[in-house]
Amino acid sequence: MAKRFLAALHDTTLFVQEWLCNPQRTGAVAPSSPKLAAAMAHWLPSDPESFVLELGPGTGAVTTALLKRGLREDRLVAIERNPKMAAVLHERFPRAHIITGDAWQMDTLLREHAEEIHSVGAVISSLPLMNFPSAQAAALAHKIGDVLKPEGKFVQYSYHLGRPADRRIDHLHPIASNIVWLNFPPARVSVYQK
Numbered sequence: 499m500a501k502r503f504l505a506a507l508h509d510t511t512l513f514v515q516e517w518l519c520n521p522q523r524t525g526a527v528a529p530s531s532p533k534l535a536a537a538m539a540h541w542l543p544s545d546p547e548s549f550v551l552e553l554g555p556g557t558g559a560v561t562t563a564l565l566k567r568g569l570r571e572d573r574l575v576a577i578e579r580n581p582k583m584a585a586v587l588h589e590r591f592p593r594a595h596i597i598t599g600d601a602w603q604m605d606t607l608l609r610e611h612a613e614e615i616h617s618v619g620a621v622i623s624s625l626p627l628m629n630f631p632s633a634q635a636a637a638l639a640h641k642i643g644d645v646l647k648p649e650g651k652f653v654q655y656s657y658h659l660g661r662p663a664d665r666r667i668d669h670l671h672p673i674a675s676n677i678v679w680l681n682f683p684p685a686r687v688s689v690y691q692k
């Protein structure tokens with residue numbers, strides 16, 4: 499109990515520090531709530547052999563939910579740009595493929611760090627996509643489409659609760675979209691299928 503409290507305090511402190519240094523890139527002042535993380539993990543592929551790519555894992559709130567829902571740690575590939583957060587992930591998830599780098603370079607990074615992984619069953623993203631220009635977000639969405647298996651899912655949350663058609667993801671089919679109120683701030687989880 500005390501250990502869990504200390505870990506939560508450590509993670510929130512790290513988020514606040516990193517947010518103060520770079521709010522646009524950090525994208526949040528605190529890790530996601532267990533409710534939001536579970537809503538993301540709900541979309542794990544059913545095939546236990548499938549790899550899952552997590553983008554922007556931070557200190558591992560969503561990662562923990564993915565493993566709790568049954569993802570094998572060695573089937574998780576996570577790309578985190580912030581080296582301090584990546585160090586936390588390495589320590590907490592030693593069997594996962596944790597890559598310190600830029601999600602926009604995912605094709606190169608996957609080739610260099612995980613050459614046996616050619617496609618994934620799901621991409622679970624917490625990247626603050628709305629903070630990036632449309633063209634940049636569209637380029638990322640295309641790379642995600644390329645790495646997904648047929649019928650693979652792309653799951654993304656956003657603090658923008660409205661539901662405008664997201665023209666940056668027009669090559670994937672929207673299949674679900676729900677608001678998770680028990681998070682600070684509330685977030686919308688959107689799911690797309692290849």
Ligand SMILES: C[S@@+](CC[C@H](N)C(=O)[O-])C[C@H]1O[C@@H](n2cnc3c(N)ncnc32)[C@H](O)[C@@H]1O
Pocket residue numbers: 523524525526528529530553554555556557558559560577578579580583599600601602624625626
């Ligand atoms: C909103 S936080 C989410 C963290 C965690 N998944 C959670 O839900 O608590 C966004 C994360 O994306 C990371 N990030 C931002 N830009 C990135 C990029 N270009 N490539 C990889 N990670 C990035 C940030 O460092 C941060 O950890």
